[in-house]
Amino acid sequence: MRNILLVALAAIIAQVPIESKLWISLESGRDYTLTDSIAHRQKRGSNDDPFSALQTQISKLARVVNGITVYNSIIDSSIPIDSIISELLGVGLFKLQDLKSFNKTEVDKAVNKIIGAKISNTTRDIGRQVVNLYKMKEMYQKIGSLASLPTEAAIKDLSSLKGTDVDKIQSISIDPNSPKESLKDLSISIGNVMNIVEEKNIMKTLKDLEPFNQYVRLIELFDDSKLDSLKSKPQPEIAQLKTELDGLSNIQKEPAPLLQLMSSIVGSSFVKREFTSGFLNGYEDLSLLEKDIKDSWVEGIVGNHTSLKELTKLTKLVDPLKELDEKWDSVRSLQLRSSIRKAAMIEDSFGSSKGSGDDVAKIIESFSSSYKIAPAIVLPKIVRDNSEPLIYQMHILNQLKDTLSTQLDTLDAAEIRRVNESLKELRTNPDIASSGKTISDLSSTITGFPTTIANFKEFLEALKGMTILSKETITAVKSAIQMNSIQNDINFTSDINSIANSITDSVGLLTEVDTAIETIKTKPTDENLTQLKELEKHSKSLGYAATIIDMVHKVLEKSSFLLDFVKNGRVVNEKASDLRKSETRVYNVIRANWLNFDKVAQNVSQIVGEVQSWNRLISIPKTDRLEDYGSILEQFSGLEDVDLDAEHRIVAIEALLTTNLDQTVKPTLEVLKASLEKVANLDLSFSKYSISGISDSLVAIQKVFLSTIPTVKVVPKKATTAQKKEEAPVTTTETPPADNGTLILFLEIAGGVLVGVALVVAGFIRIKYGVNIFCAVWRKIKGDKNPPAQRRRAEGQPVRRSRADNQGAERRRNERVEREQDQGHQNQGEQNEQRPGQVPIVQAHVVQPERAPVPQNDEPLAPDELTLDDLDQDVVRDLTPPYRIQPDEQATESEIEELNNYYAQLAADDTLRDEAIPYPRILIRYLRPLVIRQMELNRQANNNR
DSSP states (O other), rough: OOOHHHHHHHHHHHOOEEEEEOOOOOOOOBBBBTTTTTTSSSOOOOSSSSHHHHHHHHHHHHHHHHHHHHHHHHHHSSSSSHHHHHHHSSOOOOOOOHHHTHHHEEEOOOOOOOOHHOOOOHHHHHHHHHHHHHHHHHHHHHHHOOGGOOOHHHHHHHOOOOOOHHHHHOOOOOSSHHHHHHHHHHHHHHHHHHHHHTTHHHHHHHHHHHHHHHHHHHHOOOOOOOGGGGGGOHHHHHHHHHHHHHHHHOOOOOOOOOHHHHHHHHOSSSOOOOSSOOTTTTGGGGGGGHHTTTTTHHHHOOOOOOOGGEEEEEEHHHHHHHHHHHHTTOOOHHHHHHHHHHHHHHHHHHTOOOHHHHHHHHHHHHHHHHHHOOOHHHHHHHHHHHHHHHHHHHHHHHHHHHHOOOOOOTOOOHHHHHHHHHHHHHHHSOHHHHHHHHHHHHHHHHHHHHHHTTHHHHHHHHHTTOSOHHHHHHHHHHHHHHHHHHHTTTTTHHHHHHHHHHHHHHGGGGHHHHHHHHHHSSSOSSTTTTTGGGGGGHHHHHHHHHHHHHHHHHHHHHHHHHHHHHHTTTEEEEHHHTTTTHHHHHHHHHHHHHHHHHHHHHHHHHHHHHHHHHHHHOOOOSOOOOGGGGGHHGGGOOOOOOOHHHHHHHHHHHHHHOOOOOTTTHHHHHHHHHHHHHHHHOOGGGSSSSOHHHHHHHHHOOOOOHHHOOOOOEEEOOOOTTTTTOOEEEEOOOOOOHHHHHHHHHHHHHHHHHHHHHHHHHHHHHHHHHHHHHHHHHHHHTOOOOOOHHHHHHHHHOOOOOOOHHHHHHHHHHHHHHHHHHHHHHHHHHHOOOOOOOOOOOOOOEEOOOOOOOOOOOOOGGGGOOTTSSSSSHHHHHHSSOOOOOTTTTEEEEEEEEHHHHHHHHHHOOGGGGGTTOOOOOOOOOHHHHHHHHHHHHHHHHHHH
16 A cells, blocks of 8 residues: 555656755856756657747747847837837838827828829830830849850750650659659659759750840840830920929928838838847737746746746737737738838939939930940740740759659658649640750850840940949939829829828827836846846847748748749740730730749749758757757758749739730639739748858857846845844845646645655665665675775775764864855955956855755765766766756865866867766765656656556
8 A cells, every 4th residue: 555655646746846956056146946857858749840840949039039138128228119119010110209290281291292293204205215224234234244155065965855754754643543653753754864964064054044045135125115216306305304303303302201101101011120030920929928938948048047027028019019000901902002102212202313304314315326226036035935944944853853862752642742733833834855956956046146246235335334324313213203103093192191091090009109118118026137138149140040930931831822923924924925016005014013034933943942841851959958959040041032023923914814815814814813912921032131150149148048147135034132133134046936826736735745755765765775785795795895985995095984074074064164154244345346347246145945855874875985877877967957066065175176177178168068077076966866866756657657
């Protein structure tokens, strides 16, 4: 019966974390609580998704670290509140004071300025041609040299992309009943084709064609712009343009640009968070802080000595910011955003670009004198239209090769679907074999291209040297074009009024934001967070890492929509070409809003492939050390930026849908439009978020958490009558209150636990006694006549002290402590003099928690005989504290020196912690009772199972 009771009580004890506060750092006086159950180690199931686990952990830590930075910045005003609020709302930067003084009447005045400045259609048409000249200048400056064009032999090698393997790739279908066989055949064919690609250096040949294709695109723009008419413009038209542009530059800019404020609030997208980078979803993430600070993994990094309770004050901002966001969200439609962006751009151009009318007149004159006719590009366009898709197809084949060669036997249903989707993408493009042959047949067109465009290149050089064709001049011209567009837009005024009314109605909510800020600023109940000010240096880097992971996660979530865009987008190019002469207006709208599709599609496909590969291969550290995450996070760098430009592409699709299209095309366009709407808010600007130094940042963050000093409060110490006048105050470390649920559970089973602990200790004593008897018998059998103490004495090593010696040593230690305390009181003033850069010394007696019971027997082991060799080494490693411990009361000078040397070695090379570095005797004395107790709990838990 007694044994059953022991097992039951041990099982209860195993479920209750028993804290053993045994050590305090000499360097900072910190109280490091180590739970015997190692609660901070996060247990993960074997089926957990590593990528999701990584994202969850890094996001939690980023919110906590960045939350501490935001909290401290609000307290000391080191970051403008305007910036914090703007970023949490996910809008462009605005000043709260400007919002509080928002005046609808002033908005009406700004709108009337735009509508009142009349811009003729003549100025609009000439302006568009001048803007296209500037685009051509920019394109020419970015085009690579034609000297790197591939040789004729290299181009001819493209015809080798043919044969049964190519045909099989273009026609194979994966058998759902036996997919492995189909995939194996596909893998062999792709491998054979890619061997040809590598042998013939085909990827380099296609890449070397990029300057050629860019020239073709530039000449296309030249032809579409009908620039030949610009050189013969009548002088009255140029004079009218000059007058209207000069009139714009004379309009005075308002000191408080309200239209730009409105655009910041409802027209912004993809806002980069400089100060709140850890809050990926803005104010919504603030509500997660209360749960984040209780997360076991986060607690293990922060340390139980540091209370983050004050951090939850930031949640006061959630409700008022949510009300603001919901109020503004009603006026964030595509049409309203487009209207306010145009208005803000025009308002920003007021009063600038003086003399832009004269500059545009000079540009037209210079153009007329240097104008050259562009060469015909019928054949070069055929090369472009075949080579760009072929590059994309080679990229898909390379991805499939990597997937099938490494995971053929482990592909699941989802990955097989992705393979099928990739094969479909290959078939929506021109046939691989025919594309290779077509380009090969036009090799002379490619190699002779530098000669073909030699005359036209003189015109491009003249354009490049035109300094007055500048961004400043073109900004004024673009504003004039937009003003003409607004004057013909019957919805513009009502759009601006809707936005202005929404903002006016929201001004009253700012009072609640101010109240929340003042609540956060109230005097903190402890100083834990203010001690973590150094986190500000590394908060942004961690937040950017979390942002990159979140962006990758969203790409994974929306990969099907992205691939729909890649697969179906080519139909817009094809149908737009058919409208070039029949429906010029629609063609111009499509051309202006559907730019660089082939390049964008190639980059999108590459990004989707890379993030899917990361998702398959990513792993998270087997240890819980924060620095081990650095190398993993650095893998997420290097993705190329992509601007989907979804809103403009939707405009192009809508324009195309208004034409007389074949009924088989319309469903494709509808799917394409729906896919773009799904990814319109997808930010793929990866380069904005640098994580190159994330490993160093993680190490620094951990050091900051380790360097804090817990808050202490002074409480009176009970003293005898004789001591009351002399007794110093006692300080105790303030720890967060226990969770109510845990406290109730503890109270309910307290009686049983106490009895159980007593019985378990009794069991330890019996076990230890039995071990000692066994050791003595074993020495007898071996013939070892010298007990350990005699053997140590013979070898010149320290030996066990008698109980009388121990009692005398204890008495002498107590006397020494009393003398040191008396001396400390006398020198208190000297010790409290703070040196520059030195942490102030607090003279206080720290109340030590009661030590854990050490297993005893009739003759306890002396400190010099304590070892860990006979204990479970896994448990020893788990319980070894990662921080510096304080010498105990038994410590001698040599032991303290030994402990210091141990930590000095770890400081020089932390990897030694995992090696067989000898433990100092002080650390052994600390660990042994904890390890024995944990071993017993483990044994009893195993027996229960």
